[in-house]
Each structure stands twice: as structure tokens, then as C-alpha cells.
Amino acid sequence: MNKKSLTKKFNVLYHQVDQMGIVHHAQYLYFLEQTRIEWLHNQGVSYAQLERDGILLPLTKLSINYKSPLHFDDTFFVHLSLDFFDRSFVTFSYVIEDEKEKELTTATTTLVFVDASTRKVIRCPLNLNKIFKQ
């Protein structure tokens, strides 16, 4: 698999569904977050350790298009790609598909490197820089 992409499989959990009977739109942000953290993990980067090392990666931008809904117990896949990286920001895009490869949702998120103590934007640490540039 391309080092700059990841596909993660999910199942819709009961509490993620609202009274319309579809996954509440806010829940998708957790799916994206889990996929990002797993991608970092697969690159050898523990996000837990990153925070312990004083580096935060908050989200600064998000856009998402909901095309077809997800229902309780549905299986779906989040395909993540690293889109763009400069010295302080990193942008991922996502395609969510069902088991028949029907595109359900697309999204883009931008995250920024922040120093945990000063809460100021910082340059991406060297070890991550290598990973993002690979």
C-alpha cells in the first residue's frame, strides 16, 4: 500500500445513529480522526507519544460532503490520503465507501503543529517531516 494512504474498515455502532435512523453527521469526524491516528501509527508515529512530547495537532479546517447515509451495523471503509504538507500544516483527504465501493462521503481536514506549552504554531518536527515528505 502507498505509504501516504490508508484504508480503515468500520462498523456503525448503535449510539452513532440519530432518530432519522442514520449516522449523525458529527460522528463522521470521529471516523476521520481514528483513521488519521491509525495512519500515523502505521508510519511509526504514536499520537499519544507526540502529545507527551509536547506537540499537539489540532484541526484547523474541515470540509465534508455527505452524499449517502450510513445506518446501524453498516460496514464502511475510510480511505485516507495525505494531500498536502508544508512546514506547519498537513492536509488529508478522505473518501468513505460502502461494501459495494459506492462513495458515501468525502472530506478534507487540515491540521496544524502546535507547541503544547506556548500553544503557538510550530514547524513540523523533523521525524514527522520525513514521513510526510516520503
Next chain:
Amino acid sequence: MNKKSLTKKFNVLYHQVDQMGIVHHAQYLYFLEQTRIEWLHNQGVSYAQLERDGILLPLTKLSINYKSPLHFDDTFFVHLSLDFFDRSFVTFSYVIEDEKEKELTTATTTLVFVDASTRKVIRCPLNLNKIFKQ
């Protein structure tokens, strides 16, 4: 106040904050949702009744820019404006400000009118049409 806008006051709740000590980015979607539903309510439209009448208003598009974070117990304001309305879609924009009127976050959401039984896109019901066009 302009009929096409609303300002709603919030306080950050404990469980909305993550281990960075800031409101988790997914929580903002609930703030926007609450503000939309209150705006509809102020126009004489009960969203609960709308659903009982067989009309759903799921979200189809969302974009959000997070500029400055919110912390536990912070007071903040969501300013909603009705941006655009055509016969099946309605777009709202939002500015979130702190108590000093500092802009913290901006967002745009598009919602679509859907028939609850067929799950197909429908034209906006007449009574809502009037409200959105006012």
C-alpha cells in the same frame, strides 16, 4: 433582530473538552445544530413536528474554520445567518465569537429537504418556503 439571523449564547460543558484542554472539533457541529433548531423555533417551526410530519432535514455539506479554541466553562456566541435558499436546499453560515467579540470559528452548512418515507429529496414545504424567503 433580523428574521434571517439569530445569536445564541452557550457555555462550554465539561464533557465537550478533550485532553488538549480544548473543545473537541466534533462538538462544534452540535452547537451549530442547536442554533439552527432554535432559529427554526423562533420562526414558528418546530423541528420535532417537522419530522413527525414526515420531513427530514439532513446535512449535506459542512465547512468549518477553527481559528481560536474554546476551553471548559468559556462563554461563547453562535451567530447564525440564513445565506441562501433554493427549493430543496438551505444554507446557513455561522460565526462563533467569545465575550470580547473575538472571532473564534466560522462555518457553513447546507441542509436538504427529504421525504421521511421515500428518503428522496423534495421541494421545501410551502410554510417553510415563506419563512426562508421573508
Next chain:
Amino acid sequence: MNKKSLTKKFNVLYHQVDQMGIVHHAQYLYFLEQTRIEWLHNQGVSYAQLERDGILLPLTKLSINYKSPLHFDDTFFVHLSLDFFDRSFVTFSYVIEDEKEKELTTATTTLVFVDASTRKVIRCPLNLNKIFKQ
């Protein structure tokens, strides 16, 4: 009102409801939490400040009986009472009622004073001790 009790009014939000059309059972824990924090606030204690001062109040025990459900947009009331206090633990009980004073849910929670740096159980700080003993 009795200093050791508080009644807080709520409205059910859209995202708190699951596909059964009732408030998901986990959401009640947030209602109890909000009521506790407001009770402390009314006693002159900011929970945000308490944490900044290095004192945490995690939950150690919870029991809850769900008798009748809540639906989207329902108004309800959480009645909190301080039940029991010893030097490290404090127990609150709660009754949730609808607008007709029908009892919907009852609950009890026990919280413990913990030092934020050592994560060990500590004695309740003197200023809180006074409040709890009043």
C-alpha cells in the same frame, strides 16, 4: 432553596436521541454532570478553577434507574441533592422529572477528591468541606 439541593431545567437536544427515538442512556450522565457543576457554581465553587488548583473530582460510582424515556425537544428537570459527604468522597442523588412532575429517572453518583499531580485520593479541601457540611 435548600443549599444542598438544586433543580436544573433542560431541553432534549437532537443529537442526544438514538434510533429508538429516545434519549440514549449514556446522555443522562452528561445531564447529571452539568447539574453537579452548576450546584458547585451556586456554592461559589468553580469546577474549572478547582482543576486549575490541582484538584480533580472523578466519578467512582454510578447507579441509575431509567423508568420512562425522554424524547427530542422534551423539557425535563434534574433535582440534585447532596446525600452524603465524608472527607474524601461525596455522594449526590438525582431525580429527573418531566413537566408534569412524573418521575422519569433516578440516579446516584459518588465522586472522589484526587490530587491532579499524584493522582492519589486526598482529603476534601477545607473550603469545600465547609460547603458540603453546611
Next chain:
Amino acid sequence: MNKKSLTKKFNVLYHQVDQMGIVHHAQYLYFLEQTRIEWLHNQGVSYAQLERDGILLPLTKLSINYKSPLHFDDTFFVHLSLDFFDRSFVTFSYVIEDEKEKELTTATTTLVFVDASTRKVIRCPLNLNKIFKQ
């Protein structure tokens, strides 16, 4: 494995952690729910299908003891046991352990069979009755 028990492995997700740096107490209810639904699934019962067949299984009682906290990225195990079953109610108990088999949390939940249309308590359907009695 005993048909009346199940062990499910979890990893703590980022958004499940609060600003104390520990899993928020409400999140545990989702862990218990996921484990129950998987246990049913392993018995050949789809909870999604059960609801489509007009049978709901809302929670009526919950008690939980939080002994040691969970942190972001921790691995943990939920051990579920079917404790007690009568014709309308079923009680499960849970032990949550870390990777070293240290007991972190224990819990008990009671659920009740409800007819989706009348919202009245009903007898457990025959096919489930067999499973619970095995």
C-alpha cells in the same frame, strides 16, 4: 468459550478522553453496549434485525464502579457475562481489565424487552429465550 460470556478487546480513542486525561465516565456505557451487541451477534441475533422486527431492548438499570482510569491509546478488555434472565428482563455483568488483567471497572446492566409500536414491556421472543436459557 462459555456461550453466556464474551471478551471484547478495545483501544481508547482520542475523543473518548476528557481534560483530566482519562476516559470520560459516560464513554464506558458505549463500551458495554458494543460488547452486548457483539455477544448477541455471536449467538446469531442481529440487534439491527431485532429492531426491524419491532422489538426494542432499552436499558432500565445500570450500576458501575470505576476503580482505575483508562488513558488514550490504552488497550483494555470487556468481559461480559449473562447474569440473570426472566421473561421480560435480562441482566449482564461486566468486568473491564487492562492488558495485565488488572480490574479497572465493573458494571451491571438490566435491559427490558419492549414492543416498538406500543412501547409496552413484552415477553422475550422465543428464539431469544432459547439463547438466554442455554
